[in-house]
Amino acid sequence: MEHSDVVIVGAGLSGLAAAWRLREAGARSVVVLEGRPAAGGRAAASGAPLPDGVPPASMYARRTDRDLLDLASALDVPVDELPDDPALSDLRIDEDGESEASDEHMPLDSSWWTLLRNEWILGRIARRCEGIDFAEPWRSANAEKLDALTVRGWLRSHTSDPELLELVEEQLTLAAALPADRISMLWLLAHLGPTPARGERPLRLDPDLLVRRLAAWAGDDLRTGHHVSRIEHGGERALLHGDWGSLSADHVVIAVPPSDADRLDMTPAPAPSRRRLQRQWPQTEVIRTEIVYWRPFWRGFGLSGELHFDDGIPAWTIDDSPSESSQGRLVAHTYTFGEADPLGADQSIADDPDRHRALLLDNLSGVLGPLAADPVSLHQTLPDSTPYSRAYQSPMPPGFLTEFGPLMRAPVGPLRWAATETAVFPCNGTLNGAVSSGYRAAEEVLAEVASHA
Template sequence: MSNKKKVDIVIVGAGLAGLTAALELKKHNYSYVVLEARSRLGGRIHSTISSDGVTVDLGAQWIGPHHKRMLGLIEEFGLQLVPTFRTGKTIYEMQGKRKQTNGKLPIMSPIVIADIMKMKRKIDKISREIPSGAPWTSKLAQQLDKITVAELIKTILLTKAGVSFAKLLIEEALCANVYEVSALDFLWCIRAAGSIDHLLAAEDYWIAEGAETLINRISDSLGETIQLNQPVQRVMYNEKKVTVYTGKESWQAKKVIVTTPPNLLTRISFDPPLPARRVQLSERAGLPSVIKLICVYERPFWREAGLSGTAYSDQTPVKLTIDSSPLDGRRGVLTILIGGDSARQIETLPLKLRQIEVKKALVRLFGEKAAYPIAMFEKDWSAEEWTRGGYATHFATGVISQFATSLTSPVGPIHWAGTETASEWRMYMEGAVQSSERVVHEVIHEITKE
């Protein structure tokens, strides 16, 4: 192994959190290196282009109107936002019934709608009792961390249709069954977004050039400071310095910022070992299962039928579809998300059979024309070696209240970032950027004290 290289800060991970941390460190004239295990940049952001020039986002894609940091980056790097197509009816499949509606709720009885509105108000009220940066400190933490999301919604909602509707939307958002996730985890997400309504508006825009274009433009502005194919294997540290080893090189620094998902932390050897609570948190931090598919059609035929392209279903493997067609309408693009149990079941099939199952589901939702895409793209994020799931970590009962106190607490010169550590918009790209903002401030403060 070559002699140790020296920088002020080592950043582990070249996803959005790592790259925006580097961007901020560069502004403050600190030296740094970004070490990335993959052969590409972006982490959970990954885009490609179809043979006829249609942008395809296989990873994180959507941006909401309240994502001020992402909106700032998009403006700074000269990218174009596309509003998600919402004109027309949304399809809801629940309890064996298919409904279409022009509103935000499917057509249901006034009693069910009142039940759902009551749930939204109740959840917003409870979530305001949870500190977004430290939910484990809430007076309600222990109580909420003992029950699942399934138990929470059943205690609030009085109607079966209301429970089905809430389950449909929440399971898509979490990529997990409502009985798998702590109620505290879910309410923390709501708190970090500001409200349920904010959360439901988080898919309002996407980047015309693809989210990975933002990653590439940030990278271009950083120069020769990013090292690909450099999985970090070992971190040796004391209070004054840290040495980071990959299979090829080693780097000595004052601080290290780790931006990888918590589940991947177990693949790095730390000397001395990390505190037991931090290790136990990582061991309980597996990401949910998710597969994202893109179907490209000759044209957005669903619009001709008065449909928006948005569909929710608890009757097929496809949990959510959204229209991601280019602005000029030269092609129709349906983005398809399969999460939780459905993802785990369908990923066992060969690729051709998976595609057949997806097309069957789309035909059920949109008619026979959906069976004939001119191109299909797929990304199984659970199979991705350096991610192992998506969209972000959600915790089972008992984990946050017992172990998450270590989520953002520095360990000597080691600091933590990534969307899982965000106090605003946890799970989203905005959360990744907010986490880097926090950690850079933290690191600079510590360095200037020394």
């Protein structure tokens, strides 16, 4: 049987980053197994048919995302700032379909007192972030108390202003992609980070180019179409099996989300606590739609392309028009939780792609005019039947972090865990988290090798 020092399961960004770090450190034999026909996982191109010269849609980073930005630099992947023209206006569309220009995504009829109180509440949240252990939030002071609270419960204990509650909940829903009544306060504080960003323009990069260059660098060490169905790890070596055959390894890095890891048949079976972690792992479903037009015509109307719909289809859009092309592109995000929540939508749209497309274009043409109804291409990322997850964000419900947090990165025999869901906060659930989690798993393997040298 073929043997490798390290086998990495999953060639998404975290798995490829783990291979990169291991090879940099001089690891002798590293094999990366990927079930899909191509590497990249959730960072790969969506497969949308694009006009000539239009690159895949961007993903976003912050200036503090050093692991991601340094890796992009090493692979010569361009990073630029998302353009911001102060002369262009955003639009908010209310529940009656009326639109008004806005620079701050705030309801224009909000009173100065509500806006001031909004800053006060967000300031209180920022100060609470200062006491969080971002590597292990479950070890923070008052962790159990904070984890038992929903964000909505915390907000309502600090204000009785209904306008303020709606405003802050909407802002936090945009940040977390889940309503405030479903999120642990401890998770939110860890997610926001020690210095929550306010008004900072994100950086953007082409994640598909990043993973393609990582895959090219990996060469023959990367094997696509190799879905791992079973892992045996009770002896001195781990054995990995699939329709393609079998491999043995001294160390295994599982670079897939915990929910996907639960589909692996393992011998010996995971401890009950680890199995509960995998089976209960939360994920939020966001329909991400890339809409390409012949040109960014909304700019000619004095609009930025950032649209916030209160009627749910879509929750919000952003202008991601490629700088090296004349085409325009809007990226729309539709949340799939119920209409009763801020930014909620009719949940049936996730089951009917044609209906979602029609409602989306109808909403866009209602505010941008008939040009919005005739895109060059449109691609929706909807839930599908593949055995691989697509959601990055994992907003955690009350009690989850303190119960399962200590297990997220705990090794199981020769198995180490990567994927952005295992990264430290606040980069957990981001592209930078994918890279850093791969690096951390690689360092764990290297430390284990050194200890037996």
